[in-house]
Amino acid sequence: MGINRARAWTFVSAAAVALAATVAGTGPATADSQPTPVIDGVPYVGAELRRQYDYNYWGCRNPDGTSEAITLEWLRDGEPLPEERQGDTLRILPEDMGSRISMRVHPLTPGNQGCPTGTQLSSETQPVKASSRAMGWTGRGNFEPLARTYDGRLILYPRTYTYDKGACEGPCPAYRRSWDEPRQVGQGWNVFDIVFSPGDFDGDGCNDLLGRDAAGKLFLYPGDGEGGWLPREQVGQGGPSSTPSWARATSMATAPTMCWHAMPQAVCSSTPATAKAAGFPGNRLGGAGRS
Secondary structure, three states: OOOOEOOOOOHHHHHHHHHHHHHHOOOOOOOOOOOOOOEEOOOEOOOEEEEOOOOOOOOOOOOOOOOOOEEEEEEEOOEEOOHHHOOOEEEOOHHHOOOOEEEEEEEOOOOOOOOOOOOEEOOOOOOOEOOOHHHOOOOOOOOOOEEEOOOOOEEEOOEEEEEEOOOOOOOOOEEEEEEOOOEEEEOOHHHEEEEEEEEOOOOOOOOEEEEEEOOOOEEEEOEOOOOOEOOOEEEEOOOOOOOOOHHHOOEEEEOOOOOOOOOOEEEEEOOOOOOOEEEEEEOOOOOEOOO
Protein backbone atom coordinates (compact mmCIF):
# COMPACT_ATOMS: atom_id res chain seq x y z
CA MET A 1 0.00 0.00 0.00
CA GLY A 2 2.60 2.62 1.13
CA ILE A 3 2.13 6.33 1.79
CA ASN A 4 -0.27 7.57 -0.85
CA ARG A 5 -0.70 10.99 -2.31
CA ALA A 6 -4.00 12.72 -1.72
CA ARG A 7 -6.19 13.27 -4.72
CA ALA A 8 -5.28 16.39 -6.68
CA TRP A 9 -7.17 19.42 -7.91
CA THR A 10 -6.43 21.16 -11.18
CA PHE A 11 -4.43 24.38 -11.13
CA VAL A 12 -7.33 26.42 -12.46
CA SER A 13 -9.78 25.14 -9.81
CA ALA A 14 -7.34 25.69 -6.98
CA ALA A 15 -6.49 29.22 -8.08
CA ALA A 16 -10.17 30.11 -8.30
CA VAL A 17 -10.82 28.73 -4.84
CA ALA A 18 -7.83 30.60 -3.41
CA LEU A 19 -9.03 33.90 -4.90
CA ALA A 20 -12.56 33.40 -3.58
CA ALA A 21 -11.30 32.49 -0.12
CA THR A 22 -9.03 35.57 -0.01
CA VAL A 23 -11.91 37.87 -0.92
CA ALA A 24 -14.01 36.29 1.84
CA GLY A 25 -11.25 36.96 4.38
CA THR A 26 -10.50 33.32 5.12
CA GLY A 27 -7.56 32.79 2.75
CA PRO A 28 -5.76 29.46 2.45
CA ALA A 29 -2.33 28.78 3.86
CA THR A 30 0.64 30.82 2.67
CA ALA A 31 4.21 29.60 2.40
CA ASP A 32 5.16 30.93 5.82
CA SER A 33 2.11 29.55 7.63
CA GLN A 34 1.96 26.29 9.55
CA PRO A 35 -1.65 25.01 9.62
CA THR A 36 -2.56 22.28 12.06
CA PRO A 37 -4.10 19.30 10.21
CA VAL A 38 -7.35 17.94 11.60
CA ILE A 39 -8.23 14.24 11.76
CA ASP A 40 -11.74 13.28 10.66
CA GLY A 41 -13.29 10.23 12.34
CA VAL A 42 -13.77 8.71 15.77
CA PRO A 43 -11.15 6.72 17.76
CA TYR A 44 -12.94 3.37 17.90
CA VAL A 45 -11.75 0.03 16.58
CA GLY A 46 -13.26 -0.45 13.14
CA ALA A 47 -13.56 3.26 12.39
CA GLU A 48 -11.82 4.98 9.50
CA LEU A 49 -9.71 8.11 9.99
CA ARG A 50 -8.70 10.63 7.32
CA ARG A 51 -7.43 14.18 7.02
CA GLN A 52 -10.22 16.71 7.23
CA TYR A 53 -10.25 18.42 3.88
CA ASP A 54 -9.46 22.15 3.64
CA TYR A 55 -7.65 24.54 1.26
CA ASN A 56 -4.37 24.78 3.18
CA TYR A 57 -2.39 22.83 0.58
CA TRP A 58 -3.81 24.13 -2.70
CA GLY A 59 -0.40 25.50 -3.77
CA CYS A 60 1.52 22.25 -3.27
CA ARG A 61 2.24 20.98 -6.79
CA ASN A 62 2.58 17.57 -8.33
CA PRO A 63 5.03 17.18 -11.25
CA ASP A 64 2.12 17.48 -13.69
CA GLY A 65 1.07 20.81 -12.17
CA THR A 66 -1.97 19.59 -10.28
CA SER A 67 -2.37 20.69 -6.68
CA GLU A 68 -2.88 19.09 -3.27
CA ALA A 69 0.53 17.40 -3.58
CA ILE A 70 0.96 16.02 -0.07
CA THR A 71 1.64 12.71 1.62
CA LEU A 72 0.12 11.60 4.90
CA GLU A 73 1.92 9.71 7.64
CA TRP A 74 -0.05 8.07 10.44
CA LEU A 75 1.41 7.70 13.93
CA ARG A 76 0.45 5.68 17.00
CA ASP A 77 1.60 7.14 20.30
CA GLY A 78 4.01 9.33 18.35
CA GLU A 79 5.62 6.49 16.36
CA PRO A 80 4.98 5.92 12.63
CA LEU A 81 2.72 2.97 11.82
CA PRO A 82 4.03 0.27 9.44
CA GLU A 83 4.17 1.21 5.76
CA GLU A 84 1.34 -1.16 4.86
CA ARG A 85 -1.02 0.86 7.07
CA GLN A 86 -0.11 4.23 5.58
CA GLY A 87 -2.40 5.92 3.07
CA ASP A 88 -5.09 8.54 2.62
CA THR A 89 -7.21 6.75 5.24
CA LEU A 90 -6.43 4.68 8.32
CA ARG A 91 -8.57 1.79 9.52
CA ILE A 92 -8.28 1.42 13.30
CA LEU A 93 -7.44 -2.15 14.36
CA PRO A 94 -7.72 -4.00 17.70
CA GLU A 95 -3.96 -3.63 18.17
CA ASP A 96 -4.47 0.16 18.37
CA MET A 97 -6.62 -0.19 21.51
CA GLY A 98 -5.62 2.31 24.19
CA SER A 99 -3.25 4.21 21.90
CA ARG A 100 -3.57 7.73 20.53
CA ILE A 101 -3.46 8.36 16.78
CA SER A 102 -1.95 11.41 15.10
CA MET A 103 -1.03 12.38 11.55
CA ARG A 104 1.79 14.21 9.79
CA VAL A 105 1.27 16.04 6.51
CA HIS A 106 4.30 16.31 4.22
CA PRO A 107 3.96 18.94 1.42
CA LEU A 108 5.79 17.90 -1.75
CA THR A 109 6.71 21.47 -2.75
CA PRO A 110 7.08 23.35 0.55
CA GLY A 111 7.50 27.11 0.21
CA ASN A 112 5.45 27.49 -2.96
CA GLN A 113 2.71 30.08 -2.83
CA GLY A 114 -0.21 28.42 -1.04
CA CYS A 115 1.98 25.53 0.17
CA PRO A 116 3.12 25.50 3.82
CA THR A 117 6.75 24.98 4.67
CA GLY A 118 8.01 21.97 6.55
CA THR A 119 5.84 19.20 7.97
CA GLN A 120 2.62 19.71 9.90
CA LEU A 121 1.48 17.52 12.82
CA SER A 122 -2.12 17.05 13.95
CA SER A 123 -3.30 16.76 17.53
CA GLU A 124 -3.60 13.25 18.94
CA THR A 125 -6.95 11.53 19.20
CA GLN A 126 -8.37 10.32 22.47
CA PRO A 127 -7.24 6.78 23.39
CA VAL A 128 -8.71 4.24 20.98
CA LYS A 129 -11.63 2.30 22.44
CA ALA A 130 -13.24 -1.00 21.52
CA SER A 131 -15.73 -1.03 18.67
CA SER A 132 -19.16 0.24 19.64
CA ARG A 133 -22.52 -0.79 18.22
CA ALA A 134 -22.47 2.32 16.02
CA MET A 135 -19.53 0.85 14.09
CA GLY A 136 -21.88 -1.58 12.34
CA TRP A 137 -21.56 -5.23 11.30
CA THR A 138 -19.76 -5.24 7.95
CA GLY A 139 -16.32 -4.01 9.02
CA ARG A 140 -16.74 -0.59 7.42
CA GLY A 141 -17.41 1.50 10.52
CA ASN A 142 -20.95 2.31 9.34
CA PHE A 143 -24.11 2.58 11.42
CA GLU A 144 -26.07 -0.56 10.47
CA PRO A 145 -29.19 -1.67 12.36
CA LEU A 146 -30.10 -5.29 13.09
CA ALA A 147 -33.74 -6.30 13.53
CA ARG A 148 -35.38 -9.48 14.79
CA THR A 149 -38.70 -10.46 13.21
CA TYR A 150 -41.63 -12.06 15.02
CA ASP A 151 -40.64 -15.50 13.69
CA GLY A 152 -37.01 -15.20 14.85
CA ARG A 153 -35.25 -14.13 11.66
CA LEU A 154 -32.37 -11.68 12.07
CA ILE A 155 -32.25 -8.98 9.39
CA LEU A 156 -29.24 -6.75 8.72
CA TYR A 157 -29.69 -3.32 7.14
CA PRO A 158 -26.23 -2.47 5.72
CA ARG A 159 -25.34 1.12 5.01
CA THR A 160 -22.74 2.73 2.77
CA TYR A 161 -21.07 6.07 3.53
CA THR A 162 -19.18 7.95 0.82
CA TYR A 163 -16.78 10.70 1.88
CA ASP A 164 -17.21 13.90 -0.13
CA LYS A 165 -14.67 16.73 0.07
CA GLY A 166 -17.31 19.30 -0.90
CA ALA A 167 -16.59 22.79 -2.25
CA CYS A 168 -16.68 25.60 0.31
CA GLU A 169 -14.54 27.98 2.37
CA GLY A 170 -12.46 26.20 5.00
CA PRO A 171 -13.09 22.59 6.06
CA CYS A 172 -16.20 21.17 4.47
CA PRO A 173 -16.24 17.36 4.47
CA ALA A 174 -19.49 15.46 4.21
CA TYR A 175 -20.58 11.84 4.25
CA ARG A 176 -23.23 10.78 1.74
CA ARG A 177 -25.34 7.93 3.09
CA SER A 178 -27.26 5.22 1.30
CA TRP A 179 -28.97 1.98 2.35
CA ASP A 180 -27.79 -1.30 0.87
CA GLU A 181 -30.12 -4.22 0.26
CA PRO A 182 -31.32 -5.77 3.56
CA ARG A 183 -30.31 -9.38 4.10
CA GLN A 184 -31.09 -12.18 6.51
CA VAL A 185 -28.14 -13.06 8.75
CA GLY A 186 -29.77 -15.50 11.17
CA GLN A 187 -32.81 -17.59 12.04
CA GLY A 188 -34.22 -19.15 15.19
CA TRP A 189 -33.46 -16.10 17.31
CA ASN A 190 -36.92 -16.29 18.90
CA VAL A 191 -35.45 -18.81 21.38
CA PHE A 192 -33.97 -15.79 23.18
CA ASP A 193 -36.06 -13.52 25.36
CA ILE A 194 -33.32 -10.86 25.41
CA VAL A 195 -30.95 -10.05 22.53
CA PHE A 196 -28.58 -7.08 22.58
CA SER A 197 -25.20 -5.94 21.32
CA PRO A 198 -22.35 -5.05 23.67
CA GLY A 199 -20.24 -3.84 20.75
CA ASP A 200 -16.97 -5.76 20.47
CA PHE A 201 -17.17 -8.10 23.48
CA ASP A 202 -14.29 -10.45 22.64
CA GLY A 203 -11.72 -7.89 21.49
CA ASP A 204 -11.26 -9.01 17.88
CA GLY A 205 -12.44 -5.71 16.36
CA CYS A 206 -15.87 -6.95 15.20
CA ASN A 207 -19.19 -6.24 16.88
CA ASP A 208 -20.94 -9.11 18.65
CA LEU A 209 -24.38 -10.12 19.95
CA LEU A 210 -25.44 -11.54 23.31
CA GLY A 211 -28.62 -13.56 23.76
CA ARG A 212 -30.30 -15.12 26.82
CA ASP A 213 -32.43 -18.22 26.38
CA ALA A 214 -35.42 -19.39 28.41
CA ALA A 215 -33.17 -21.26 30.86
CA GLY A 216 -31.21 -18.10 31.59
CA LYS A 217 -28.05 -19.14 29.75
CA LEU A 218 -26.14 -16.31 28.11
CA PHE A 219 -24.63 -16.89 24.65
CA LEU A 220 -22.11 -14.82 22.73
CA TYR A 221 -22.38 -14.67 18.94
CA PRO A 222 -19.08 -13.18 17.71
CA GLY A 223 -19.42 -11.10 14.57
CA ASP A 224 -17.13 -11.92 11.63
CA GLY A 225 -16.99 -8.34 10.31
CA GLU A 226 -18.89 -9.28 7.14
CA GLY A 227 -22.41 -9.39 8.50
CA GLY A 228 -22.15 -13.01 9.66
CA TRP A 229 -21.24 -14.92 12.80
CA LEU A 230 -18.49 -17.10 14.15
CA PRO A 231 -19.41 -20.16 16.29
CA ARG A 232 -21.37 -19.17 19.36
CA GLU A 233 -20.08 -19.57 22.91
CA GLN A 234 -21.90 -19.84 26.22
CA VAL A 235 -20.59 -17.06 28.47
CA GLY A 236 -23.11 -17.15 31.33
CA GLN A 237 -25.10 -19.60 33.49
CA GLY A 238 -28.79 -19.56 34.20
CA GLY A 239 -29.46 -21.67 37.31
CA PRO A 240 -30.57 -20.04 40.58
CA SER A 241 -27.30 -21.08 42.24
CA SER A 242 -25.15 -19.56 39.50
CA THR A 243 -23.10 -16.44 40.17
CA PRO A 244 -24.12 -14.41 38.34
CA SER A 245 -27.52 -15.90 37.55
CA TRP A 246 -28.58 -14.36 34.26
CA ALA A 247 -32.02 -15.93 34.72
CA ARG A 248 -32.78 -13.40 37.45
CA ALA A 249 -31.98 -10.39 35.28
CA THR A 250 -35.01 -8.45 34.08
CA SER A 251 -33.09 -6.21 31.69
CA MET A 252 -29.63 -5.97 30.16
CA ALA A 253 -27.61 -3.23 28.55
CA THR A 254 -23.99 -2.27 27.96
CA ALA A 255 -21.77 0.46 29.29
CA PRO A 256 -18.62 0.59 27.11
CA THR A 257 -16.57 2.84 29.41
CA MET A 258 -17.38 1.43 32.86
CA CYS A 259 -14.28 -0.72 33.15
CA TRP A 260 -10.69 0.43 33.13
CA HIS A 261 -9.59 -1.74 30.22
CA ALA A 262 -12.04 -0.02 27.82
CA MET A 263 -13.78 -3.27 26.85
CA PRO A 264 -17.60 -3.32 26.64
CA GLN A 265 -19.36 -4.31 29.84
CA ALA A 266 -22.65 -6.18 30.18
CA VAL A 267 -24.92 -4.63 32.80
CA CYS A 268 -27.96 -6.43 34.15
CA SER A 269 -30.62 -5.32 36.60
CA SER A 270 -32.55 -7.74 38.79
CA THR A 271 -36.17 -7.68 39.89
CA PRO A 272 -37.67 -4.42 41.18
CA ALA A 273 -37.87 -5.96 44.64
CA THR A 274 -34.08 -5.97 44.95
CA ALA A 275 -33.38 -3.16 42.45
CA LYS A 276 -29.75 -4.19 42.07
CA ALA A 277 -27.50 -3.77 39.08
CA ALA A 278 -24.25 -5.57 38.31
CA GLY A 279 -21.60 -5.16 35.65
CA PHE A 280 -19.70 -7.97 33.93
CA PRO A 281 -16.85 -6.71 31.73
CA GLY A 282 -15.80 -8.50 28.56
CA ASN A 283 -12.35 -10.01 28.97
CA ARG A 284 -11.24 -9.79 25.29
CA LEU A 285 -11.50 -13.59 25.16
CA GLY A 286 -15.27 -13.81 24.79
CA GLY A 287 -15.99 -14.20 28.50
CA ALA A 288 -17.66 -12.05 31.11
CA GLY A 289 -15.94 -11.34 34.41
CA ARG A 290 -17.39 -9.82 37.55
CA SER A 291 -16.97 -6.09 38.15
